[in-house]
Amino acid sequence: MAPVLDHLVIDVRDRMAAGAARMAALGFQLTPLGRHSLGSANHLAVFGEDYLELLGTDVPGGALRPDIATYPVGLNGLVFRTQQAEALSAGLVARGVPALPAQSFHRPVDLPDGAREEARFRTVRLDRGAGLDGRIYWCEHLTPQHVWRPEWQVHPNGATSIARVLISARDPERQAAMFRRIFGEAALGQGPGGRVLLPCGPVVVEVAPHAAVVAELGAAAPDPAGRGDHLVLIAFRVRDLAAASALLRAQGVLAEARPGGLRVAAEPALNATLDFLA
Template identity: 30%
Template sequence: MSNAPRTPRPVDHLVLPTADLDVARARLEQLGFVVAPLGKHPFGTENVCVFFGDDSFLELLAVGQRETCEAEARNGNVFVARDQAYRFRNGNEGFSALVMGTQDAGADHDAFVQAGISAGSKLSFSRPFRTPDGREDVAGFRLAFAADLRAPDAFFFTCERVNTPKVDRTALQIHENTAVALREVVLSEVNPTDFQYPLQEVINQRDVNAHSFGMDLRSANANVTVLTPQGLRSFFGVEASETERGLRLQAFVLAVRDLVAVESLLSKNNIPFDKRGSRLIVHKAPGQGAAIAFEAS
């Protein structure tokens, strides 16, 4: 690793595979999120997204055109191929990718190749973007992929926003649950520090805080935490295998303006939750492939 100073990348978004976007939308709305209109990729997948005021977002991803996806995967589309591999191994609901923001996906790809963690060819594409009131623009992206062969159920990429849609997203960022920002992304692994090096490269962060339950790395806008199964159980009430190796994306933490309002909303909608310290944790359900923790901003 170079000893030159590094500027950590921000978390751009999280990829959460789902079987049915209608089910995912209904679940997210029950949790108090505003969900953006359907988006379609040119390679067969489609999504709905939840946007936050810190410029991060959740991407709920489904297979729209299976034959197109399969053809794209055969032709080297890493995004689609990794989504298909994840679904084959884990089913159609889950948390498959951590995506970091970047200003230069091409340079990231070269860095990932040099570091020995490239997951394949870069990907450039664009798709229409539509707000709830019908205004449209085109969003463009360049992606650079990273992965570790020891962790087949998690992958990473950087996302360069080539053309940011010239539409006002304010209405998409005002959620009934008062969520304002992504605060933490949580992974699990039996021995977290075995994956210190690839995560340092993906996040572009040299400093690591190792502790008895795992390790933390600070991105530009959120913590990336890898916990042992014991740590995951203690902090989030989520079970993970004590013997299976490899990184797995498990949960994320959102900052909210009013935690009391979140508790009231969840109770009103009959959504079970756990109180752990200063957090309210909602566990996985159809349409929600990861545990979500809410904490006061």
């Protein structure tokens, strides 16, 4: 089974408005607020083949969905794509992977022309103790036309796709062992300094030792409080790096120039480090 990244999730808990405002300042266009049948709310930043989701509740101080209630603000969900959720769940369990049964849910979608449709999904999640301190799961889109709409795929910062995902781990080999059980031995590669690489088409999921992440990110790293092995960084491809840099400056966003890109340090509204790459 070849891994394909579907989307990433940033938990914003009950700070949905603050998270959405920060994303707008960073130059992302967000979809209208959606409310899941599971009891959560979200906004999406939709790209060509993947997307970033802000997940939580839109009620300040409101109750959170039980499966996300214990997680702090930050990058929390690593989501792969599947076309057959129920068969996937059975196949993973047969290989000794602690996958849960497929779950179905939906949410209304307010379209730009004023119409309302329903986006429907089936997901397969790993047991919480199976990997990093976050959620790894697969999403089957039953109505992809209500997610990947051209009107929502154009961003002022020129972002077109996710390019890299970085996970900070005490022992990268532990997470690598789970990925091998899921995707097969040949799916993984080795990077420098004990890093494990999981190519997902044009996206690379990278698992690095805590010390290597601290050395790379320094003060730009997210606050790790309340989390052990955790997702720390997303890199986005943009059409024009100079234009993206100008937009960030105009919005008062501090971005560190790096070879081939820009880095925006984690801050409280999102608690995730963001890179923009040429």
